[in-house]
Amino acid sequence: MGCQGSKEGEFENKASSWSSKRHEVFGTVTDSDGQVLHNLFGKWTEALYCGHAPSARVVWRPGSMPEDYHLYYGFTRFAIELNELDEDQAKYLPPTDTRFRPDQRLVEEGNMNAGGNHEDPTGAATKGKAQTARRSRG
Known part of the structure; x- marks a missing residue:
């Protein structure tokens, strides 16, 4: 490198x-x-x-592990904080940034069940368009 x-x-x-x-x-x-x-x-x-x-x-040295690291895929505090979203930074991000997805936020806040069950309207619309395109191709 x-x-x-x-x-x-x-x-x-x-x-x-x-x-x-x-x-x-x-x-x-x-x-x-x-x-x-x-x-x-x-x-x-x-x-x-x-x-x-x-x-x-x-x-x-690698960062220390937070107390509840198992809720965050075993990430260090540094790795967890990389994906945090503050209001000042949010102004400069595109609306498609994954940090704005409600399901992503729920998972990152440790609510795995709600995050996994949450329906994202943008994701559903994209999935629907892809399925329609596949059907039209035969």
Whole structure:
């Protein structure tokens, strides 16, 4: 994965996907000449470190889990807050943004039964048009 900032560089993520070490990540940050500036390593489920063990410093840790995380698909507080809708932001979003869907709001507020049973008029209209189009094609 390439990254650019005040210094040109690149980070390579090398995750082991099929072994018992599948959560491990390794990488380097290099300058524009390819010289290694920083070594990164860790587990995406625990922490990311910069430097060389054992003197490396922690540069990232996953967010803490909220008390009722099981109601929110096991998401961290950060992940839950990504989909929150505040009034100021809502003014700039299109009306089709999923955060405006009543069923979506109910689920995000932890009311899974009501969210699952809620009929969305926009969704129903779209579904009806798709079914009509399929029938007309034969």
